[in-house]
Amino acid sequence: MNDLSAPPAHEALKPAATAWFAALRDRICAAFEDIEDAGGADPGRFVRTAWERPEGGGGVMSVMRGQVFEKVGVNISVVQGHFSADFARQMHGAGENAAFWAAGISLVAHMRSPKVPAVHMNTRMIVTTKGWFGGGGDLTPLQPGTAEAGEDAAFFHAAYKAACDRHGADYYEKFKKWCDEYFYLPHRKEPRGAGGIFYDYLDSGDAGADFAFTRDVGEAFLAAYPQIVRRRMGESFTPEEREAQLVRRGRYVEFNLLYDRGTMFGLKTGGNTEAILMSMPPEVKWP
Amino acid sequence: MNDLSAPPAHEALKPAATAWFAALRDRICAAFEDIEDAGGADPGRFVRTAWERPEGGGGVMSVMRGQVFEKVGVNISVVQGHFSADFARQMHGAGENAAFWAAGISLVAHMRSPKVPAVHMNTRMIVTTKGWFGGGGDLTPLQPGTAEAGEDAAFFHAAYKAACDRHGADYYEKFKKWCDEYFYLPHRKEPRGAGGIFYDYLDSGDAGADFAFTRDVGEAFLAAYPQIVRRRMGESFTPEEREAQLVRRGRYVEFNLLYDRGTMFGLKTGGNTEAILMSMPPEVKWP
Numbered sequence: 001m002n003d004l005s006a007p008p009a010h011e012a013l014k015p016a017a018t019a020w021f022a023a024l025r026d027r028i029c030a031a032f033e034d035i036e037d038a039g040g041a042d043p044g045r046f047v048r049t050a051w052e053r054p055e056g057g058g059g060v061m062s063v064m065r066g067q068v069f070e071k072v073g074v075n076i077s078v079v080q081g082h083f084s085a086d087f088a089r090q091m092h093g094a095g096e097n098a099a100f101w102a103a104g105i106s107l108v109a110h111m112r113s114p115k116v117p118a119v120h121m122n123t124r125m126i127v128t129t130k131g132w133f134g135g136g137g138d139l140t141p142l143q144p145g146t147a148e149a150g151e152d153a154a155f156f157h158a159a160y161k162a163a164c165d166r167h168g169a170d171y172y173e174k175f176k177k178w179c180d181e182y183f184y185l186p187h188r189k190e191p192r193g194a195g196g197i198f199y200d201y202l203d204s205g206d207a208g209a210d211f212a213f214t215r216d217v218g219e220a221f222l223a224a225y226p227q228i229v230r231r232r233m234g235e236s237f238t239p240e241e242r243e244a245q246l247v248r249r250g251r252y253v254e255f256n257l258l259y260d261r262g263t264m265f266g267l268k269t270g271g272n273t274e275a276i277l278m279s280m281p282p283e284v285k286w287p
Numbered sequence: 288m289n290d291l292s293a294p295p296a297h298e299a300l301k302p303a304a305t306a307w308f309a310a311l312r313d314r315i316c317a318a319f320e321d322i323e324d325a326g327g328a329d330p331g332r333f334v335r336t337a338w339e340r341p342e343g344g345g346g347v348m349s350v351m352r353g354q355v356f357e358k359v360g361v362n363i364s365v366v367q368g369h370f371s372a373d374f375a376r377q378m379h380g381a382g383e384n385a386a387f388w389a390a391g392i393s394l395v396a397h398m399r400s401p402k403v404p405a406v407h408m409n410t411r412m413i414v415t416t417k418g419w420f421g422g423g424g425d426l427t428p429l430q431p432g433t434a435e436a437g438e439d440a441a442f443f444h445a446a447y448k449a450a451c452d453r454h455g456a457d458y459y460e461k462f463k464k465w466c467d468e469y470f471y472l473p474h475r476k477e478p479r480g481a482g483g484i485f486y487d488y489l490d491s492g493d494a495g496a497d498f499a500f501t502r503d504v505g506e507a508f509l510a511a512y513p514q515i516v517r518r519r520m521g522e523s524f525t526p527e528e529r530e531a532q533l534v535r536r537g538r539y540v541e542f543n544l545l546y547d548r549g550t551m552f553g554l555k556t557g558g559n560t561e562a563i564l565m566s567m568p569p570e571v572k573w574p
Contacts, residue, residue, distance in 0.1 A: 071573075071574075187554040187560045187563075250567065253544070253571075254544060257540070257541060257544035257545050258544050258551070258554065264545065267473075267545065273474045273475060276474075277573065282572060282573060282574055283570070283571070284540075284572070284573075285569060285570050286358075286564065286567035286568065286569060286571075287352075287358075287569055
């Protein structure tokens with residue numbers, strides 16, 4: 001790893017990482033469509049739309065507007081090019097050479113029922129003159145403070161903790177804290193949700209191990225979130241609870257547009273606006 | 288004006304500016320309540336809430352949730368203190384001495400009917416080691432591209448042009464262009480609305496004249512916008528038109544949280560969150 005003339009080991013992982021993100025997308029979409037089938041009449045189905053990036057690469061948006069999933073977007077992308085001069089200075093390993101390659105998956109689900117938490121997950125591999133993995137997942141209960149929200153959060157955290165513990169003794173504590181710090185709204189003095197894990201610039205020196213961890217993070221999401229949805233989707237709710245859900249969704253919008261690095265970076269550097277803003281909730285109130 | 292040891296002439300205008308912003312607020316609120324009275328049963332009324340800023344000063348939010356005005360907020364504030372070191376460097380006249388005083392009025396109205404344009408207006412006086420006025424107003428049709436939207440915009444622009452023309456031959460052209468450039472969403476490649484005027488750092492050397500211009504900008508708003516509302520409020524609309532209005536409102540949110548300097552500055556420097564986010568539309572969709 002100290003031979004500066006050698007490309008990062010991540011170079012060799014590009015095909016496998018690309019394939020993994022697409023396969024995870026397929027499995028998640030299938031699991032979510034199964035939930036729709038269990039949710040009653042007129043189940044939703046994902047609609048896929050491919051997009052290309054003028055400088056190189058592109059992605060596929062998969063969006064489902066269903067009965068249980070009010071709106072869920074799953075994006076995968078493989079992009080390459082050169083960071084703008086300003087951005088290159090801020091990016092790991094791009095100070096001297098602004099070329100980059102990035103592949104990843106990102107998902108945001110907003111649910112019809114206020115009893116079912118919203119969720120976000122994202123994992124990615126980025127290659128500049130260095131290479132690293134990043135990602136995570138976090139849960140947003142729409143009825144924070146309730147016993148159910150606490151149970152769901154505990155279950156979600158346990159799944160990520162198990163994945164973390166298989167790869168690094170300090171991973172869970174470190175990545176949970178990072179998540180809590182990242183998904184915080186200073187102007188509201190509120191966390192965005194119930195947390196989860198968040199990691200970035202993960203380059204342990206063993207790219208294969210870091211990729212295995214990233215795969216386990218994806219598996220943890222797939223194992224945990226659909227179970228939470230199935231547990232809560234049948235619970236009844238009142239119009240007042242729905243209204244409170246729409247108001248709480250405003251916090252999600254505020255976070256994504258005011259603070260989220262990915263959203264702001266994407267929008268301000270000519271990313272695919274539709275794909276980036278797929279994360280916006282379908283209906284929101286600021287009463 | 289070249290005697291650097293003298294305080295800016297704006298110093299003497301502080302009481303008059305403070306009183307003017309409050310009086311304009313009173314007149315606008317009265318005009319809007321009159322419209323509510325003309326809008327049918329159960330007319331809305333403004334509710335006032337005062338807030339204080341720990342470092343000094345404060346403001347009053349006036350909010351009405353009515354039948355014609357779905358949500359309108361009119362804030363006045365008089366605040367003083369010291370800019371943070373980072374911010375002082377960016378602010379006119381605050382490089383050496385971070386003390387500032389600022390008073391102003393800001394207003395955002397979101398209307399129930401998609402036939403009635405939304406509106407924003409703001410005027411302010413700021414005093415550091417320098418003093419200046421800023422502000423403007425802009426109209427956001429929710430059915431852009433229609434003949435009605437064009438008529439409303441022309442009427443609104445004409446009112447501001449008349450105010451500008453009384454004070455500076457180049458004011459209208461300059462401030463209209465500034466508005467068009469400022470209220471633009473690069474990620475959508477769209478203007479936020481139909482424009483109006485925007486000016487900042489106005490210090491012509493005659494503070495009294497600049498204050499008179501700022502008053503005329505307020506008068507232009509008061510003369511023009513209530514007329515537009517009255518002209519459109521009785522027009523019928525379809526559920527599809529209402530839906531399209533809610534989607535278009537998303538652009539307003541995107542602009543305010545991603546690009547608006549006032550919103551971001553306020554939220555990131557401990558301003559009054561409720562007062563700042565009063566500008567958010569009451570209901571929004573990103574379908």
